[in-house]
Amino acid sequence: MNPPILEVSGLTVDFRTDDGTVQAVRGVDFAVSAGEVLAIVGESGSGKSVTAMSILKLLPPSATVGGAVRWHGEDLLAASDERMRKVRGAEIAMIFQDPLTALNPVYRVGHQIVEAIQVHEKLSKKAARVRAIEMLDLVGIPQANKRVDQYTHEFSGGMRQRAMIAMALSCNPKLIIADEPTTALDVTVQAQVLEVLADLAHRLSVAVVLITHDLGVVAGMADHISVMYAGRVVEAGGVDATFDSTSHPYTAGLLASLPRLHGDIDQPLVPIGGQPPSMLHPPAGCSFHPRCLFAKEEAGCMTVMPEMTRQPGGQLSACHRAGELLAAGNLVRRVEVES
Ligand SMILES: Nc1ncnc2c1ncn2[C@@H]1O[C@H](COP(=O)(O)OP(=O)(O)OP(=O)(O)O)[C@@H](O)[C@H]1O
Ligand SMILES: [Mg+2]
Structure with missing residues (x-):
């Protein structure tokens, strides 16, 4: 097996609240290697999202994080804000549940992918657009060269979620964290989108951490699983x-x-x-x-x-x-x- 690129060990997250301390994460260990899909599964409130957010240091100031998050050996919990901005997107991409919160209805889908690429790479608009079309094609959006100029409302739910994956992939991340990326979709479309994600992970050697409360979606798509309670x-x-x-x-x-x-x-x-x-x-x-x-x-x-x-x-x-x-x-x- 490949050595892990991400190693989480003894992760703890406490939130200070008016009612007392919420012990959201209480000693979580897992690791993921390139090209591998790890599913994190558990009921609502088991700490899946908080775990994901702590890797990218996206938690509010009320959170106290302990343990270690090693990214290619580097301790991310000790990394500077500047370093974390580089890590997010360019090295580790995150896909959220609702693509509408991440895709802007005012701009064409392609424009948003182009912008995402240009934040992280010195590419001309033209070259970034070519990459955007390639990415849309890669995630199975038909007629990507036409679709690239459409708006979010012209995309179906499944296509929006695919566009999100394309956007996440367009910066060549080494890890994608997908937090319930398909819960809003019907079961058949869910399976299709997750298949695209797993297939890309294996083909492009990208690691994927897939967060879900549904063990059913894990079968046949994940390599490893961590069940949280x-x-x-x-x-x-x-x-x-x-x-x-x-x-x-x-x-x-x-x-x-x-x-x-x-x-x-x-x-x-x-x-x-x-x-x-x-x-x-x-x-x-x-x-x-x-x-x-x-x-x-x-x-x-x-x-x-x-x-x-x-x-x-x-x-x-x-x-x-x-x-x-x-x-x-x-x-x-x-x-x-x-x-
Ligand atoms: N900002 C916060 N302040 C206080 N408690 C929080 C905060 N964020 C999360 N929690 C608590 O931490 C626990 C874990 O939440 P988390 O969002 O990780 O659950 P989850 O497994 O992702 O659930 P779901 O499947 O519903 O998304 C819950 O008890 C939640 O109420
Ligand atoms: Mg969650």
């Missing part, structure tokens, strides 16, 4: 290992709520019962224990925060009972039956 990574590893030999009850719960992933369409959805905890007062022990079907006093689930341990399938799991649960058979099935 209450500000921590609870299971991480290759996508196949994580799907085939799921070792954390939370991951199993997410998978059990996706019947289309494992055949039987008629089977009812099994949502995970209960709510994620407040990050003002996260539960003691394993944060998932109040919702976990397998939490046991004797295993330490209620009192001891579980460390990540390597499982026979190769993935890491932060569950006191992972070994035992894995040995007992398919955990996703068991969650479906016992919910």
Whole structure:
């Protein structure tokens, strides 16, 4: 495997609020290599966006960030504002959920890509326009040489999102962080756009961190996955290992709520019962224990925060009972039956 270009270790983010300290991220580790797609998955509020924003230092002043973010070995948390402006866009690009907030309706789509290119590179308008057309073509926008002169409202939702990817790619970044880039789109278009992103990552050797709350979109597109719960990574590893030999009850719960992933369409959805905890007062022990079907006093689930341990399938799991649960058979099935 290639050495990682981005390494996040022991990342913590606290927000000072009137109600107290929100512990949004509580010790997150992950790494991503060139040409690799890493999916970060978790329910709303699990700390995915805050993690992404802390990499690019886009958090408000109320945030205190700890741990390390190493970009090609360089500690970004210690980098100057000037250095970060260079990193953003030219080295690490970010794609957000809603393309309308990032694409300006007043200007032609091509003009915006040209501007983005010219901020980071000394290219003539003409050369930048040629690059913009190439990029639109690359992300699968038909008749890119005509589309380049259209406005955002002339693009469909899927095409806008593709244009966003084109804009992100046009500065030749080495990493793209895509935060729920397709949630606003219907399922088929979502799959198409994500396929474009994964394909480009592999072909152009760009690394992608894809943030999503939908495990369904991860299958077949990501290489690695980190599942987040209450500000921590609870299971991480290759996508196949994580799907085939799921070792954390939370991951199993997410998978059990996706019947289309494992055949039987008629089977009812099994949502995970209960709510994620407040990050003002996260539960003691394993944060998932109040919702976990397998939490046991004797295993330490209620009192001891579980460390990540390597499982026979190769993935890491932060569950006191992972070994035992894995040995007992398919955990996703068991969650479906016992919910
Ligand atoms: N500026 C802020 N001040 C205080 N708390 C914040 C701030 N930004 C985020 N949080 C809190 O941090 C936690 C993590 O939020 P985050 O936006 O990372 O969640 P997420 O996993 O991206 O969720 P979603 O899927 O809904 O986007 C939440 O409890 C959120 O309320
Ligand atoms: Mg988010």
